[in-house]
Amino acid sequence: MTTLAQHSAASGAGRPARAAAAQKLNKTYGSGDTRVHALKDVDVSFDAGTFTAIMGPSGSGKSTLMHCLAGLDSADNGRIWIGDTEITGLKDAELTRLRRDSVGFVFQSFNLVPTLTAEQNITLPVALANGTVDRDWLGYVTETLGLTGRLKHRPHELSGGQQQRVAVARALLTRPDVIFGDEPTGNLDSKSGAEVLSLLRRSTRELGQSIIMVTHDPVAASYSDRVVLMNDGALVGELDSPTPDSVLAALSTLGA
Ligand SMILES: Nc1ncnc2c1ncn2[C@@H]1O[C@H](COP(=O)(O)OP(=O)(O)OP(=O)(O)O)[C@@H](O)[C@H]1O
Numbered sequence: 692m693t694t695l696a697q698h699s700a701a702s703g704a705g706r707p708a709r710a711a712a713a714q715k716l717n718k719t720y721g722s723g724d725t726r727v728h729a730l731k732d733v734d735v736s737f738d739a740g741t742f743t744a745i746m747g748p749s750g751s752g753k754s755t756l757m758h759c760l761a762g763l764d765s766a767d768n769g770r771i772w773i774g775d776t777e778i779t780g781l782k783d784a785e786l787t788r789l790r791r792d793s794v795g796f797v798f799q800s801f802n803l804v805p806t807l808t809a810e811q812n813i814t815l816p817v818a819l820a821n822g823t824v825d826r827d828w829l830g831y832v833t834e835t836l837g838l839t840g841r842l843k844h845r846p847h848e849l850s851g852g853q854q855q856r857v858a859v860a861r862a863l864l865t866r867p868d869v870i871f872g873d874e875p876t877g878n879l880d881s882k883s884g885a886e887v888l889s890l891l892r893r894s895t896r897e898l899g900q901s902i903i904m905v906t907h908d909p910v911a912a913s914y915s916d917r918v919v920l921m922n923d924g925a926l927v928g929e930l931d932s933p934t935p936d937s938v939l940a941a942l943s944t945l946g947a
């Protein structure tokens with residue numbers, strides 16, 4: 692079987708040193724009595740080739756931060772970079788191109804196209820960009836994710852965990868500079884979750900892939916290099932080389 696390292700020659704070259712960053716980021720939702728200050732002066736930077744987990748209580752702003760970083764939502768003020776490119780102020784077409792070329796997403800709700808097979812879903816971003824699918828890499832990713840026998844199935848014929856793995860394969864296939872995941876293992880049993888997390892971790896080590904993942908699970912977070920802690924819209928701390936115990940201890944101080 693091919694190893695991940697054998698695929699690394701084709702990736703990682705020319706990548707920026709920073710995966711993404713935000714400076715003085717503020718975002719509010721609503722107005723008057725229902726106004727919510729979802730991000731408060733957030734300053735954060737993610738090194739390329741690292742795996743970061745964003746954690747914090749429900750409603751602390753994790754998804755909002757990730758959506759703003761990924762250019763899916765706009766902030767009220769502050770600056771955002773994907774790689775070396777500042778996205779604040781980019782025209783829609785430029786932002787769309789940057790997202791297509793440099794960013795992968797794994798949503799909790801999968802966002803698969805119901806009428807396409809698993810394989811067609813995985814290769815869709817490449818097809819949309821008129822690119823050529825790297826069949827070796829597709830084979831490696833789908834085999835590692837345990838999807839080989841499921842590629843001709845449509846999403847409704849797959850379990851939740853299999854659909855999530857299709858979404859992970861789709862994000863990995865284009866080897867984007869940065870992959871964002873909002874609870875990407877939230878729907879997986881612990882064995883599938885561990886497989887997905889180890890593949891994500893190895894893709895940072897061996898391919899220089901950058902990963903930013905929101906999770907509530909201290910075990911999932913322990914696969915990362917660094918945990919960034921949020922509370923009430925603000926960054927309130929971080930942990931390097933996290934373990935499930937150190938993550939739990941840090942979260943308990945936030946009342947999560
Ligand atoms: N579209 C919206 N309209 C109004 N308020 C919103 C909207 N999206 C999020 N919020 C509010 O902004 C705050 C941050 O929400 P966010 O979804 O970023 O939290 P989170 O940390 O991802 O929570 P969870 O762990 O539950 O997913 C919350 O108070 C939430 O109610």
Ligand SMILES: [Mg+2]
Nearest residue numbers: 753754755873
């Ligand atoms: Mg969320």
